[in-house]
Structure formats: C-alpha cells, structure tokens
Amino acid sequence: xNDAVNTExxxxxLKKARGRPLAFNQDEVLDKALNVFxxxxxxxxxxxxxxxxxxxNKPSIYAAFGNKESLFRKALERYNSGPVxxxxxxxxxxxxxxxxxxxLTQAADLFSDETTPNGCMIVQGALTCGQSAxxxxxxxxxxxxxxxxxxxxxxxxxxxxxDLPSNVNSKQLAKYIATIHQGMSVQATSGATRQxxxxxxxxxxxxxxx
Amino acid sequence: xNDAVNTExxxxxLKKARGRPLAFNQDEVLDKALNVFxxxxxxxxxxxxxxxxxxxNKPSIYAAFGNKESLFRKALERYNSGPVxxxxxxxxxxxxxxxxxxxLTQAADLFSDETTPNGCMIVQGALTCGQSAxxxxxxxxxxxxxxxxxxxxxxxxxxxxxDLPSNVNSKQLAKYIATIHQGMSVQATSGATRQxxxxxxxxxxxxxxx
DNA sequence: TATATTATGTACCGATTGGTAAATAAATAA
DNA sequence: TTATTTATTTACCAATCGGTACATAATATA
Numbered sequence: 046x047n048d049a050v051n052t053e054x055x056x057x058x059l060k061k062a063r064g065r066p067l068a069f070n071q072d073e074v075l076d077k078a079l080n081v082f083x084x085x086x087x088x089x090x091x092x093x094x095x096x097x098x099x100x101x102n103k104p105s106i107y108a109a110f111g112n113k114e115s116l117f118r119k120a121l122e123r124y125n126s127g128p129v130x131x132x133x134x135x136x137x138x139x140x141x142x143x144x145x146x147x148x149l150t151q152a153a154d155l156f157s158d159e160t161t162p163n164g165c166m167i168v169q170g171a172l173t174c175g176q177s178a179x180x181x182x183x184x185x186x187x188x189x190x191x192x193x194x195x196x197x198x199x200x201x202x203x204x205x206x207x208d209l210p211s212n213v214n215s216k217q218l219a220k221y222i223a224t225i226h227q228g229m230s231v232q233a234t235s236g237a238t239r240q241x242x243x244x245x246x247x248x249x250x251x252x253x254x255x
Numbered sequence: 256x257n258d259a260v261n262t263e264x265x266x267x268x269l270k271k272a273r274g275r276p277l278a279f280n281q282d283e284v285l286d287k288a289l290n291v292f293x294x295x296x297x298x299x300x301x302x303x304x305x306x307x308x309x310x311x312n313k314p315s316i317y318a319a320f321g322n323k324e325s326l327f328r329k330a331l332e333r334y335n336s337g338p339v340x341x342x343x344x345x346x347x348x349x350x351x352x353x354x355x356x357x358x359l360t361q362a363a364d365l366f367s368d369e370t371t372p373n374g375c376m377i378v379q380g381a382l383t384c385g386q387s388a389x390x391x392x393x394x395x396x397x398x399x400x401x402x403x404x405x406x407x408x409x410x411x412x413x414x415x416x417x418d419l420p421s422n423v424n425s426k427q428l429a430k431y432i433a434t435i436h437q438g439m440s441v442q443a444t445s446g447a448t449r450q451x452x453x454x455x456x457x458x459x460x461x462x463x464x465x
Numbered sequence: 466t467a468t469a470t471t472a473t474g475t476a477c478c479g480a481t482t483g484g485t486a487a488a489t490a491a492a493t494a495a
Numbered sequence: 496t497t498a499t500t501t502a503t504t505t506a507c508c509a510a511t512c513g514g515t516a517c518a519t520a521a522t523a524t525a
Contacts, residue, residue, distance in 0.1 A: 064471020065521040086383030088298050092513055094385075102474060104515070109472090113513065164382075168441055173296030173379045175304075177513095186445045220442065220451055221458040228438025231378055232430065235396045241430055248431040252462030274501020275491040302483055314485070315503060323483065387483090 071109065072123070074099050078110075079120040079127075084162035087117055087171040087181045117170075117181055121188075124166050128155055136195065141203035142253050145196075145222055149249065152226055153242035156233035164234035167192075168227050193223045213254045225249045281319065282333070284309050288320075289330040289337075294372035297327055297381040297391045327380075327391055331398075334376050338365055346405065351413030352463050355406075355432055359459065362436055363452035366443035374444035377402075378437050403433045423464045435459045 077099050081090045092113055096103045110116040135147040156164050167189060171182040196219035203209035229242050291300045291308050302323055306313050320326040345357040366374050377399060381392040406429035413419035439452050 061523065062471075063469080063523050065473075065523095067472070084383065085385055086298075088296075089383050089385040089388070091385065091511080093511080103513085104475090105473060107514065169383045172374075172382050172441065172444055173294065173299050175295055175299040175301065178299070189441075189445055214454075217451075217454045217458065220447070221455050224438035224442050224455050224459075225434060226438070227441040228434035228436070231382065231399075231437040231441065232434055234382055235399055237430070241427075244424075244427045245431050245434050248427065248462070249434075249459075252458065271493070272501075273493055273499080275493095275503075277502070301481080303481080312504060313483085314505090317484070318502070 067109065068105075069099075069101060074101060074109075075120050075123045076127070078116055079123050079166070080162060082117055082120050082170060083124070083166040086169055086174075087113075088174050088178050114181060118184070121166070121170070121184075128161060129167075131155075132192070132195075136199050140208040141200050142208070142250070144199055145253075146246070146250055149222070149226065149229070149246040150243065152229060153239055153246055156230055157237065157239040157242055163236070165227070165230035168230040169234055189223065189227070192226075193219050196222055210254050218254070222249075277319065278315075279309075279311060284311060284319075285330050285333045286337070288326055289333050289376070290372065292327055292330050292380060293334070293376040296379055296384075297323075298384050298388050324391060328394070331376070331380070331394075338371060339377075341365075342402070342405075346409050350416075350418040351410050352418070352460075354409055355463075356456070356460055359432070359436065359439070359456040360453065362439060363449055363456055366440055367447065367449040367452055373446070375437070375440035378440040379444055399433065399437070402436075403429050406432055420464050428464070432459075 078095055081095050081098050085094070092103055092106070095113075095116070096106060099106065101109075106116065110119055131151045132148060135151060136144050138144040138147050152165070155161070167185050170185050171178050172185075174182050193216075197215045200209055200213065200215035200218055204211050204213065204215065225245070229237075229245060232242060232245070287309050288305055291305050295304070302313055302316070305323075305326070306316060309316065311319075316326065320329055341361045342358060345361060346354050348354040348357050362375070365371070377395050380395050381388050382395075384392050403426075407425045410419055410423065410425035410428055414421050414423065414425065435455070439447075439455060442452060442455070
C-alpha cells in the first residue's frame with residue numbers, strides 16, 4: 046500500500062494494528078479454551094463457561110475466534126501443536142517398536158498429567174453428541190483416522206527397513222496400537238494413574254512381532 | 256423367591272390396575288430410550304428427541320420413569336440385562352483365557368452390530384460432560400470399575416485353579432483387557448468393522464500369559 | 466486536533482433446554 | 496350409575512443455549 050514512508054528506515058517488521066488493540070493474548074486464551082473443551086467435551090462446554098474461563102466477554106470471543114465450532118477447531122490445533130506434538134516426534138525413533146513404545150509411554154504421561162485434563166481430547170471431545178455437534182464429531186473421527194494412517198505408514202517403513210517382519214499387516218497393527226491408545230484415554234478419564242497406564246503399555250508391548 | 260401361600264384369597268395372579276392403563280409397554284419403551292442414549296450420549300439426547308423416539312409425550316415419560324437422569328439409569332439397566340448380558344456368561348468359561356476371548360469376541364460383535372448403535376454405551380454415555388451430567392458420568396465410571404473388578408476376580412480364580420500362572424498380576428491384566436475393550440468401543444464409534452475389531456482381539460490375545 | 470478503525474461491555478435475541486400445571490380420557494370400585 | 500384412580504394431552508414455565516446489536520472505549524492515522 047503505502048511504502049513511501051519506509052524508504053528512510055529499514056523494514057519495520059511489526060506494523061502496529063490500526064484500531065483498539067486486543068486486550069488478551071490469543072494463544073493464551075486458546076489454551077484456556079482448550080482446557081475447557083478437553084475436560085468438558087464440545088457439547089459439555091457452554092459459551093458461558095468458556096467466557097468465564099477465558100476472562101473474555103462473549104462478543105469478544107466471537108469477534109476474535111468466530112463461533113463455538115470455530116473456537117473448538119482452533120483450540121484443537123493448539124492441542125495438536127502443543128500437548129500432542131510428541132506424537133510426530135515419537136515416530137522418528139529408529140525402529141517401529143521404539144516409536145510405539147515412546148508414543149504410548151508419553152501418552153500415558155499426558156493422559157494422567159495432573160496439570161491438564163485427563164485423557165485425550167481427540168477421543169473425548171465428541172465421542173457421542175447431538176446433531177448440532179455432528180461436524181465436530183466427524184472431524185475428531187478424521188483425526189483419529191489420520192493418527193492410524195500415520196502409524197500404518199511408520200510400520201510400512203519399518204518393514205522396508207527390516208525392523209519389522211515383512212509378514213506383519215501394518216494396518217492391523219496400527220489399529221491395535223490405536224485401540225490401546227484410545228482405551229488408555231478412557232482409562233485416564235476414569236481416573237487411572239500414570240503407573241497403571243504404564244503397566245498397560247508394558248503388557249501391550251509384550252507381544253510385539255519379531 | 257416368593258413362596259407365599261395364597262391363604263386369604265383365591266389366587267388372583269394379575270390384579271388389574273385401578274386407573275387408566277398405560278398406553279405402552281415399559282420395557283419396549285426403555286429399549287427405545289436406550290437406543291437414543293446409546294447413540295447420542297446422555298447430554299446429546301434431548302427430552303424432545305426421546306419423546307419423539309419413544310412415541311410418548313413428555314409428561315407421560317416423567318410420570319412413568321421420573322426425570323431424564325432416572326430414565327437414563329433405567330435404560331442402562333436394560334442395557335446390562337440385555338445386550339451386555341453375555342459378559343457375565345463369558346466369565347463362566349472353563350479358563351480365564353477362554354473367558355476373555357469369549358468376552359472380547361462378543362464385544363466386537365455387539366459394538367459393530369448394525370441393528371444397534373456402535374460402541375459401548377457405558378463408555379460413550381458420558382465420557383465428558385457439563386456439570387449437570389456429573390452424576391451420570393460418575394455412575395458410568397463406577398460401572399467400568401465394576402467390570403474391571405469382575406475381570407480381576409476371574410483371574411484370581413484362574414490362578415487358584417491353575418489355568419493362569421501364579422506370578423500374574425490379576426489387577427494389571429484386568430486393566431489391560433478393560434483398556435482393549437474400551438479402545439474397541441472407541442474404534443467402533445469411529446466406524447471400525449467387525450472384522451477389524453476381531454483382528455484387534457486376535458492381536459491382544461497373542462500375548463496371553465502362559 | 467479530528468477521523469477512521471478495531472475491541473470492549475451491556476443488554477439483549479429467538480430457540481431450545483429439562484420439567485410441569487391443568488384439563489381430559491379411560492379404566493376399576495362402589 | 497357415580498366416584499375414584501391413573502394416564503394422556505395441550506399448553507406452558509423459568510433457565511440456559513449459542514449468538515448478536517449497539518453504544519462506548521482505545522488505538523493509529525491524517
């Protein structure tokens with residue numbers, strides 16, 4: 046637009062916004078919203094409760110994040126890039142077995158972490174719901190499907206690299222691991238401790254194909 | 256149970272009710288309510304939807320079953336004595352391994368049965384929720400706990416009977432099986448087929464202690 | 466300074482929530 | 496028949512749901 050002013054000075058990276066500035070940090074607020082959705086689920090979290098938890102009046106929430114559905118999706122992105130970022134990292138372990146062990150162990154840590162809600166938001170965000178929450182329910186189903194696909198691909202790679210027998214069915218193994226993972230989430234919401242979850246992981250890893 | 260000798264009156268097995276008779280069969284209606292709660296969850300099922308699904312006006316529902324919470328509990332009883340009655344039966348199998356195999360196989364059948372909602376009502380009835388549904392959430396957690404206790408006792412018995420090594424930790428094994436079971440429920444709500452669930456069961460049973 | 470722009474707080478919207486009052490209908494008992 | 500009892504229907508309740516109109520406050524620009 047108007048770059049005539051910028052000729053004298055080096056580029057000013059942060060141009061100031063024009064109107065009244067936001068009274069809150071967007072990411073911090075999304076983390077608070079994540080916390081509510083994570084513990085209550087999509088339907089169980091009311092805009093009134095969100096407004097109070099965020100310390101922001103509803104019109105400001107709608108102005109900054111759109112409607113409830115949009116707020117949920119943005120909180121979900123924070124969940125994936127924050128608490129659950131370890132998942133992608135775990136896949137980089139040298140062998141599939143190590144990758145899964147890392148994945149499930151860190152999942153046990155997260156699901157039972159006392160500084161965050163119990164369990165996995167992608168599992169309990171909208172497992173069942175009324176019709177209005179159907180799009181969110183479908184989105185979470187897709188997320189879980191992607192998780193499984195990621196495992197499948199990791200196992201395919203492991204077969205190529207030789208650390209997994211070639212007769213292993215990658216998809217089936219992925220579904221088995223995903224089932225354990227999701228079961229652990231249910232266990233955690235019911236109050237299972239970190240030690241209990243880790244014992245489950247140990248048992249699940251016992252029959253690793255070799 | 257009742258060995259009462261009908262001394263006073265000639266046996267009147269069915270005493271007619273005094274006022275206007277119910278226009279519906281209570282158990283049939285509870286099964287319809289079960290169906291709604293099972294697929295929608297406690298919070299996702301509105302009284303309006305229930306009223307329509309049951310074919311009964313709300314005041315009649317309240318008169319016959321109490322409030323929403325009470326209706327849910329009664330539907331849950333139907334669930335346990337109906338679709339899930341096989342659980343207790345499975346425990347009677349001669350060995351713990353056979354019992355668990357039976358349990359999980361039949362769970363796979365039920366969770367993917369196309370004539371009923373997918374997954375397990377006790378898992379997805381109120382995994383997360385708002386505050387008003389807290390009592391129901393707690394009740395379902397207790398149900399899952401009882402399920403685990405039942406498994407633990409079956410494994411203790413198996414250790415006594417010698418079909419399970421004495422060094423096995425019954426509680427840990429029970430939690431592992433419960434985790435698989437609950438994970439299978441999440442898988443089923445996400446659309447997993449019967450075959451896929453059976454493959455998971457097969458993998459889970461592979462590392463049975465011996 | 467005045468103006469344009471954006472965010473905030475108050476106060477509200479129609480729709481839906483779980484739940485019920487009151488009139489009426491259908492049965493038994495006297 | 497008449498009275499009593501119970502169930503159903505219609506119409507409604509206050510509270511809460513997600514969402515917003517509008518006036519005001521705070522900033523950058525001119």
